[in-house]
Amino acid sequence: MATLGLAEFLSSIISESGVSGHEGKVAALVEKHMSGLFDEARTDALGNLIVLKRGTGRTPHPRVMLAAHMDEIGLMVTKIEDQGCLRVTQVGGIDRRILPGLEVIVHGRRDLPGVIGAKPPHVQEPGEREKSMKWEDLYVDVGLTADEARELIRIGDIATFAQTPIKLQGKFMAGKTMDDRAGVAVLFECLRVLRDMRHQADVYCVATVQEEVGLRGAITSTYGIVPDVGIAIDVGFGDQSSVPEYQSISMDNGPGIAFSPAVHQGIFERLTSIASELEIPYQVDPSPYPGGTDAYAIQMARGGIPTGLVSIPLRYMHTAVETVCLADIERAGRLLAEFIVRLDKKFVEGLKCF
Amino acid sequence: MKDLLKKLVETYGPAGNEGPIREVIRKEVEGLVDEVVVDALGNLIAIRRGQGPKVMIAAHMDEIGIIVTHIDEKGFVRFSNIGGISPHMLIGQRVIFANGTVGVFGMEKLDDIKDLRLSKMFIDIGAKDEASAREKVSVGDVAGLCRQACFQGDRVIAKSLDDRAGCAVLIQVLRELANKEIPNQVYAVFTVQEELGLRGARTAAYRVNPDIGFAVDVTGTGDTPEAPTMAVELGKGAAIKVKDAVVLTHPRVRQFMIETAEKKGIPYQLEVLERGGTDTGPIHLTREGVPSGAISIPTRYIHTPSEMADMNDIENVVKLFVAILEEQLDALIV
Numbered sequence: 001m002a003t004l005g006l007a008e009f010l011s012s013i014i015s016e017s018g019v020s021g022h023e024g025k026v027a028a029l030v031e032k033h034m035s036g037l038f039d040e041a042r043t044d045a046l047g048n049l050i051v052l053k054r055g056t057g058r059t060p061h062p063r064v065m066l067a068a069h070m071d072e073i074g075l076m077v078t079k080i081e082d083q084g085c086l087r088v089t090q091v092g093g094i095d096r097r098i099l100p101g102l103e104v105i106v107h108g109r110r111d112l113p114g115v116i117g118a119k120p121p122h123v124q125e126p127g128e129r130e131k132s133m134k135w136e137d138l139y140v141d142v143g144l145t146a147d148e149a150r151e152l153i154r155i156g157d158i159a160t161f162a163q164t165p166i167k168l169q170g171k172f173m174a175g176k177t178m179d180d181r182a183g184v185a186v187l188f189e190c191l192r193v194l195r196d197m198r199h200q201a202d203v204y205c206v207a208t209v210q211e212e213v214g215l216r217g218a219i220t221s222t223y224g225i226v227p228d229v230g231i232a233i234d235v236g237f238g239d240q241s242s243v244p245e246y247q248s249i250s251m252d253n254g255p256g257i258a259f260s261p262a263v264h265q266g267i268f269e270r271l272t273s274i275a276s277e278l279e280i281p282y283q284v285d286p287s288p289y290p291g292g293t294d295a296y297a298i299q300m301a302r303g304g305i306p307t308g309l310v311s312i313p314l315r316y317m318h319t320a321v322e323t324v325c326l327a328d329i330e331r332a333g334r335l336l337a338e339f340i341v342r343l344d345k346k347f348v349e350g351l352k353c354f
Numbered sequence: 355m356k357d358l359l360k361k362l363v364e365t366y367g368p369a370g371n372e373g374p375i376r377e378v379i380r381k382e383v384e385g386l387v388d389e390v391v392v393d394a395l396g397n398l399i400a401i402r403r404g405q406g407p408k409v410m411i412a413a414h415m416d417e418i419g420i421i422v423t424h425i426d427e428k429g430f431v432r433f434s435n436i437g438g439i440s441p442h443m444l445i446g447q448r449v450i451f452a453n454g455t456v457g458v459f460g461m462e463k464l465d466d467i468k469d470l471r472l473s474k475m476f477i478d479i480g481a482k483d484e485a486s487a488r489e490k491v492s493v494g495d496v497a498g499l500c501r502q503a504c505f506q507g508d509r510v511i512a513k514s515l516d517d518r519a520g521c522a523v524l525i526q527v528l529r530e531l532a533n534k535e536i537p538n539q540v541y542a543v544f545t546v547q548e549e550l551g552l553r554g555a556r557t558a559a560y561r562v563n564p565d566i567g568f569a570v571d572v573t574g575t576g577d578t579p580e581a582p583t584m585a586v587e588l589g590k591g592a593a594i595k596v597k598d599a600v601v602l603t604h605p606r607v608r609q610f611m612i613e614t615a616e617k618k619g620i621p622y623q624l625e626v627l628e629r630g631g632t633d634t635g636p637i638h639l640t641r642e643g644v645p646s647g648a649i650s651i652p653t654r655y656i657h658t659p660s661e662m663a664d665m666n667d668i669e670n671v672v673k674l675f676v677a678i679l680e681e682q683l684d685a686l687i688v
C-alpha cells in the first residue's frame with residue numbers, strides 16, 4: 001500500500017540512479033512505492049514500467065496512457081587511461097560546462113565516488129577560462145591507479161551525478177533528474193487521486209525508458225498498449241533569469257498544457273477547460289517543435305494516437321540541481337485524474353473525427 | 355573465409371542497389387538453411403527453422419557509394435553521396451558503375467583544400483563529350499568504390515568491410531551450424547540501405563518479429579596515432595557493443611554476451627561508439643521492443659577504400675555468434 005507522501009516519493013526516486021538504458025532499479029522502486037494504487041504492473045522488453053489501473057463499466061473500456069520518462073542523463077566510461085583516470089562520454093544531452101567540480105558515482109563492480117576536476121586557474125593560459133572544457137579534457141578521478149581501476153571498472157560502466165535531494169524554501173525542491181522523475185511523481189499523484197474515484201477508462205501509467213536518447217521507450221510501450229489517448233508528462237523551462245519569458249513557464253503557477261504539433265487540439269481543449277472549471281492553475285505552453293518529448297513518439301505510434309503534453313515548470317534543466325515546485329506536481333496529478341474520470345467512449349471517438 | 359570475404363567486398367552493391375551482392379550471398383546461403391526469402395525492400399532473409407526462440411542476426415550488405423546528379427556538355431559527371439562520404443577521401447580514388455564503367459575523381463581549382471566539397475568535385479569517365487558519356491552513365495546511376503582486397507599477415511585491407519565482413523560472419527556462422535542441433539530458430543538477415551538510415555533492418559525486423567535480435571557490423575578503434583578516445587583495438591577480440599548513437603544494449607543482453615565469451619574463452623572487448631549506429635537500433639525498437647545486442651568487428655579507416663580489420667577478430671566474432679546460438683536464450687526474453 002502506498003504510504004509515502006508526494007515529497008517523500010519524489011525524494012526517494014530521484015535518489016536512485018537510472019541513466020538511460022539502465023533504469024531497472026528506478027522501475028523497481030517506483031513499482032514498490034505505487035503498490036496499492038494499481039491492478040497490474042509489468043516491465044517490457046526495453047524496461048518500461050507499465051502500471052495498469054482498470055476502469056469500471058461496460059467493456060471495452062477506453063484506454064488512456066500517461067507517460068513520464070524515468071531515465072536520467074549521465075556519463076559512460078569510454079576508456080581507462082594509464083594514469084587511472086576515466087575518460088567518459090555523455091548518455092543524453094550533458095552540458096559540459098557544469099561538469100568541472102562535480103561529484104559523481106561510478107557504478108562499477110561496486111559504487112565508487114568520483115570527482116571531475118579542472119585545471120587550477122593559476123596555471124591556465126590567458127583566454128582558457130573563457131572556454132568550456134572539451135570532452136577530451138574531462139575525466140573522472142576515483143583515486144585509483146590504472147590497474148586498480150581496471151579491476152573495478154569496465155568500459156561502458158555508468159556514472160551519475162552524486163546529488164542528494166535538496167529541500168528549498170516553500171514547496172521548492174532541487175536535485176538531479178527532476179527531469180523527468182517529477183513527471184513520474186505526477187503519475188503517482190494522479191493514481192493517488194484516482195484511488196477514491198470511479199472511472200471508465202483503463203489507465204496505463206508508463207514510466208518510460210531511454211527518452212533522453214531518442215524517446216525509445218515510448219515508441220515500444222505505445223505500440224504495445226495501443227491507447228485511445230496518450231498524454232506525456234515532462235518538464236518545461238521554468239522561469240529563471242537568462243531564459244526569455246516567451247520560452248518559459250512560471251514556477252508555482254500550475255502545469256503547462258502544451259499547444260504543439262504533437263498535441264491533439266481536442267485534448268488541449270479538454271485539459272484547459274477542466275482546469276478552468278475546477279480552478280486548477282495552468283499555463284498554456286506553446287511548443288512549436290514536435291520532437292523533444294515522449295508525446296511525439298506516442299503520437300506517431302501505429303496509425304497515430306491523439307496525444308497531449310503536460311509540463312512541470314523546472315529551472316536549471318540538465319544540471320544536478322534541477323528545481324521544481326511540488327505544488328505544480330500536485331496540480332498536474334489532480335488535473336490528469338479529473339481528465340481521466342471524464343473520459344468516455346464519446347470523447348475518445350470525437351478525437352478521431354475532424 | 356578469406357576467399358569468401360574477398361568475393362563479398364569486391365562485389366558491387368551500394369545502398370539501394372544491392373542486386374549483385376544479394377545474388378552472391380544467396381548462392382552462399384542456399385543449402386545451409388531451410389528457406390531464403392527476399393522482402394519488398396530487398397533484404398535477404400535466410401531462415402533456419404527448428405525449436406526455440408526466433409533469433410534475428412543481421413548484417414547489412416549495402417555499401418557506401420555515389421549517385422550521378424548531372425552530366426555536363428563535356429561529359430563530366432557531377433554526383434552526390436550515398437551514405438557517409440568524405441570529399442577528401444575521394445581524391446585519387448576510382449568508382450565503378452553497375453555496368454562496369456570506371457570513373458576517377460577530379461576537382462575544381464581551389465585556393466585552399468579545406469574548401470573541398472562534393473559539389474566542387476566531378477567524376478571523369480574518360481568520355482569525349484556529353485553524348486558519349488550518356489552512352490555509359492545516366493543521371494541516377496550509382497557507383498561504388500573500386501578497390502581489390504588484400505591480405506597481409508593477420509590483417510585484411512579492403513573497401514566495404516563495412517559491412518561485408520559482417521555478411522561473411524553470418525555466412526560462416528550458418529556454415530558452422532549446418533550440421534548441428536541448436537535450441538534456437540535463426541533468421542539471418544542481410545539488410546539493405548543501412549548506410550542511408552538503417553532502413554532495411556527496420557522492415558525486416560517487423561516482418562521477422564524476432565524474440566531476440568543481434569547485429570554484426572564494423573566499429574571504430576582508438577589504436578592509431580592521435581586517435582579519438584576509444585578503448586577498442588584491432589586484434590584484441592570481438593567487440594561487444596555497450597552503446598552507439600542508436601542503441602544502449604540492455605544490460606541483461608550485454609552481460610549474457612560477456613559471460614558467453616568468457617565461458618568459451620573467446621577474446622572480447624567492450625565497445626562504446628560515440629558516433630554512428632547500426633541495425634540493432636531499429637531491431638530493438640520493433641513492435642513492442644526486442645531484447646537486442648551487437649557484436650562488432652574492430653575496423654580502422656571506416657568509409658574509405660582501405661578499411662582494415664584483423665582476421666582473428668572476425669574469427670572470434672564468428673565463434674561468439676556460434677556460441678550464443680548454441681545457448682538457451684529464453685532467459686533473455688521478457
